Amino acid sequence: MAEDELPSNWARWGDDDQFGTLNLIDAAARVRAAAEVREARHVSLARSVDPVPLTTGLGPVASPAMMPAGVLQMVNFNGAKPLALTDSLVINTHNAALTHLDAVSHMPVDDHIYPGVPVQEAVTPTGVTHGSAEPFTAGILTRGVLLDLAPEGGSLPADRHIGGADLDAALARTGASFSSGDALVLRGGWDVNRPLGQPVPGLDLSAVRWMDEHGVSVYVGDIGDRRPPEFPMPVHQVALARLGLPLVDAAGLDDLAEVCASLGRWTFMLVLAPPRITRTTGLVVNPLAVF
């Protein structure tokens, strides 16, 4: 396929835009989100991560771990009579064990970052100056729609490619509509960190075109690009890099699917509140669905 046939927003919101499809979250999208909140019941869309100990290990007291890990921990010494106990964390943001937001600087296209800034200007050894996760740190709040591709706690076959027609079918099952500015929450029933070296199902280009046409503002998935990958990778190299569509990778959506099924309702207010840290290629995040 010719590069210029891929969907793209590089010329849509200005040469130095850093919000990408977050620009689609307008007052109407917010009002739709507010209308979803009734009992303030909430569900976390993040996987829980146990940190791996980074320091100490005096004697032969180590334990097995997979490294690099998503999160590592140092428990700190605060003097011989501690008034307080503290620890510090190392966060490997893009680790597949960790639910995280990808910023557009995570994925260049021909050495350029959305919407066309040279990598060398955008990313330096001392941090990201264009296309960082900073725009997300004010918080992202919009209406979310869960499309469950593997209902009743199932999981997609490992070699399954998800296309636009699959999204249409899943949306039809919810009885809901999808409006521009809404967030797409997509469940395939996978923990993408688990099957080392094994195939993982993922989206194809027609699914990304669907996202473009439906005005998806944010993507939250427990699946994304398939493994082994195809190129261009539809989710990372087209949706993120060309549409400027922020991705939540490695979400945990089983609890949400259960709640949605029990309520018979597949829409909610989605709240993303990553740590307010500048200059990164992405940030750990704990997305909440509020009903």
Next chain:
Amino acid sequence: MAEDELPSNWARWGDDDQFGTLNLIDAAARVRAAAEVREARHVSLARSVDPVPLTTGLGPVASPAMMPAGVLQMVNFNGAKPLALTDSLVINTHNAALTHLDAVSHMPVDDHIYPGVPVQEAVTPTGVTHGSAEPFTAGILTRGVLLDLAPEGGSLPADRHIGGADLDAALARTGASFSSGDALVLRGGWDVNRPLGQPVPGLDLSAVRWMDEHGVSVYVGDIGDRRPPEFPMPVHQVALARLGLPLVDAAGLDDLAEVCASLGRWTFMLVLAPPRITRTTGLVVNPLAVF
């Protein structure tokens, strides 16, 4: 003052309780929170932090920083032809530059952690087994009330002690009521990370008694214990350690105060969604107020 006259919840919710005053957030509190959401407008209550570069520094290219910093960054090498750009962060959770949630294990009382677990059982070199921030990582959602002690963008005098009467007066100014299970968001107009070695205003024991009597579930403040400290420290050693009241330290509340003043409304839905990481003494957090 005798220790046994200090307010305490150690015997209130069981010997191994880890939720503390989060137990006060009941269905009614959630309904109150839901009722606050109208336009889904949101405001971040976190300060923004620029990470300090941790690695590289080939030549004499270092820059001045205050160390230890709240957040440090490593930009990673991903092979000679990078398909992706990634970075990793070190988070010094309890650093005063960083808006963060204190877990009850942060502060022992006579070598015991709320509600009476010996430190040696609760905190190990490889993480926290009792009283970690894990209960917060499912997300905390309740109604929040902003009490602004220094209205119109002001700031409290450095030597000011805030008592229960001050909270009553500030609450009266809002015209709102405070119900058990609500979160107290308290603005003094301070950045507690700034004035190195200088006095900072803070709460006295009568303010903590007020929190106990009003059923505060969570405290979010841009002030907390005063400096130089008095002992027992009312916020950390009484509210957190004895009441089991989770604290958000070093919040940034100026934006919120402006929005509240412009709306003439001092109540909102408060959403806390820290990273879903187990075994810590606290977690970085980006609290959102939703109107």
Next chain:
Amino acid sequence: MAEDELPSNWARWGDDDQFGTLNLIDAAARVRAAAEVREARHVSLARSVDPVPLTTGLGPVASPAMMPAGVLQMVNFNGAKPLALTDSLVINTHNAALTHLDAVSHMPVDDHIYPGVPVQEAVTPTGVTHGSAEPFTAGILTRGVLLDLAPEGGSLPADRHIGGADLDAALARTGASFSSGDALVLRGGWDVNRPLGQPVPGLDLSAVRWMDEHGVSVYVGDIGDRRPPEFPMPVHQVALARLGLPLVDAAGLDDLAEVCASLGRWTFMLVLAPPRITRTTGLVVNPLAVF
């Protein structure tokens, strides 16, 4: 045994001494060391350590490791067109995988550091102010004597306790003498990092008395305190803590034993040149024996 019967140098070289038994390395010891150097052949007494990757880990590409590890590595990004490749290391100094020097601050006795400085004065959250490894960083150079307790590549039984008589017997086998200020290099044929949870042979108090009486300046061993430990631990809590005798833990001595056997010579110049870093409780080291 009464505490006051344990050998001690706390009153020997002054109240704020930081050199401990390094004080025994006099001009005569140096001349003995120089006399050992003939062909400038050298042997490393350090185990080789593969660092564990700390950062990156984009996809599910992690590998199994024991954590905390002795050394972890970050490979750094230096811009899109790298002129140079760099990496950074995390060193967990006292990890048993790593040959390292223990400073006297590593091991308090009743909350005091050799030769009697309170822990709270000596060790702070921002580093060691008394009893750090700094005195070692000028380099340590003296005559070394290898005592091989398990000749011909053997290894001691796991439950073996080594006493002064064992050291006498091993010294007799070498045909050499041991003079005050010499370094004791002791081979038991063990990698103390390996047998997790298994017994490891070690020295008893009579061996430490032997070291005291013979004027050992530095101890380099592939065994040290036995596991499970006895208290007081002879090597760490008596030799290091009371005699102020610097320890090289977790040495690798098989190569040295082979060279000594092939040369029929068990003495050499020992060179310790740890990184010149202040304020630590110990430092990684690569001891060299020079013949």
Next chain:
Amino acid sequence: MAEDELPSNWARWGDDDQFGTLNLIDAAARVRAAAEVREARHVSLARSVDPVPLTTGLGPVASPAMMPAGVLQMVNFNGAKPLALTDSLVINTHNAALTHLDAVSHMPVDDHIYPGVPVQEAVTPTGVTHGSAEPFTAGILTRGVLLDLAPEGGSLPADRHIGGADLDAALARTGASFSSGDALVLRGGWDVNRPLGQPVPGLDLSAVRWMDEHGVSVYVGDIGDRRPPEFPMPVHQVALARLGLPLVDAAGLDDLAEVCASLGRWTFMLVLAPPRITRTTGLVVNPLAVF
């Protein structure tokens, strides 16, 4: 200048050689080194570095530092009743504050590492597989010769370019000869980490040709490439990258120069014993000169 006129050892010791000019250290060089050792007096050629605190920082207790720093420290928590005190270090190897050894993988030439291995094969996100500092970790021991370009504690002018004739003149001042396999220790009287953004004197290509012709095995300098740089950088891009000549950057040579002047002797045994860690682009080192 044409690339093919630059001195190079890429075809000299085989396609996968990792020792570079260390191959020049033969038995004769070692015997020369041994002959220098008389009293076993030693001098460190490393600068001393104070670690910067990395973790903790509870309250506003930070101190100013230049970041990234050469060494950072974490003091660890080892349980409520510590039997032992430990700390961990982060080492930014190539930081100019730190005396360190450059491995040949540090500096590619046209995306190839000495002696012609593609960068993508040699350096991975999980470490260096060709051209790492591992060959140095067995220890390097040879005869060293100090050439003092700024005698009597002086320092070179900031804009000075050092050529082969300068090395000849300095060698003549010592009265010594330089033989193939010897180490060149070059003093310019500079701390290259200090003058941020200021010019620093350095070697030109004729000095590197001198090193090639004289069979220098290792370079230890308090100066190296000048700043602002010229290209190709003579020391890093020619000596290291093309000759495979290991470099000790940012040495501290004032003490050595004083000792040499007082002894009237400019030759010694040089001992390099970096930590025995594999897969790195370089290692911190504390070179010792032994007389």
